[in-house]
Amino acid sequence: MPRPETGRPPAAIPVEEAYVWCEALTRRAARNFWLPIRGLDPARRNAMCALYAFSRGADDIADEPGIADREERFADCRRRLDGAFSGAPDDETFTALADAARRFGIPREPLGEIIDGAEQDLRVSRYATFAELKSYCHKVAGAVGIACVHIFGFRDPAALEHADTLGLGMQLTNILRDLGEDARRGRVYLPEEELSRFGVTGDDLLAGRVTPEFRALMAFQVARAREAFARSQALFPLLDRSARFCPLAIRAVYAGLLDVIEGRGYDVFSRRASLSAFGKLTRLAGAWFRARFA
DSSP states (O other): OOOOOOSSOGGGOOHHHHHHHHHHHHHHHOTTTHHHHHTSOHHHHHHHHHHHHHHHHHHHHHHSTTOOOHHHHHHHHHHHHHHHHTTOOOSHHHHHHHHHHHHHTOOHHHHHHHHHHHHHHHHOOBOSSHHHHHHHHIIIIIHHHHHHHHHHOBSSTHHHHHHHHHHHHHHHHHHHHTHHHHHHTTOBOSOHHHHHHHTOOHHHHHHTOOOHHHHHHHHHHHHHHHHHHHHGGGGGGGBOGGGTHHHHHHHHHHHHHHHHHHHTTTOOSSSOOOOOHHHHHHHHHHHHHHHHHO
16 A cells, blocks of 8 residues: 655554554545544544555555556555554554554454455456345445444444444445446446346446436335445444444435435436535434434
8 A cells, every 4th residue: 555755664653643644544535434433532533544544545456547566466465464463564554553453453354355355346347146246345345344343342243244234335325326437447336137137238337328227226226225224223222322423424424325316316427426515414413413312
């Protein structure tokens, strides 16, 4: 993962400085995550910023243009993750991540799965079935949720499964929002068997055709994502109350994106779905109330 030049050996990076770097990245790049993360206590906020920086770095290897030797970059990312867990982190991201993992007991397995999911985008551009897509969603989003739950604090192992379900809903929302952009990159995440069932082709997605068949397909997908969000409700009572606002707020923002997509007649091609500032603040306020009083 790229880092700025520090002028000293990477191992000498103080953990406080590493967290500052990760927070700056999160503020700059994580529009849908920063305000919910900001509501956490400082230790949890630092850990969430470290997790975001790590996940974002893995995504960037797969998505950023002009990166050569992507497979080697992913292999290097795994080596550096191993180094973080063995006490030898080598940049701001992994220094902060190592400290967060130690403080909150984040296991290595979900972090490795995040790398696996990002690398999968190099090898897999289409999914035949929803089962295949769900496995991918677990790696790129569910595993993130599982790591987050360790930061939030939980009192029942069932929280891990519910976090995976929340991640599924979030990733399905991302997929629906980014259909056109992903098609132009040669990626079609929606299952081929479902495209065929609704009479939609990859060329339709590439051309941005909002046909009756496409709208029916999108209505089905939005309902699936909403169902995942509804099932994830079981997560929140299992988390430390002081940390519940963050995941409630993130879920509220993503559920709002589904409302925007539906409200535009499922046209996700002409402009990217996003919440207005007022819409986002309204949903954040609702999440704050539920976290405090529900």
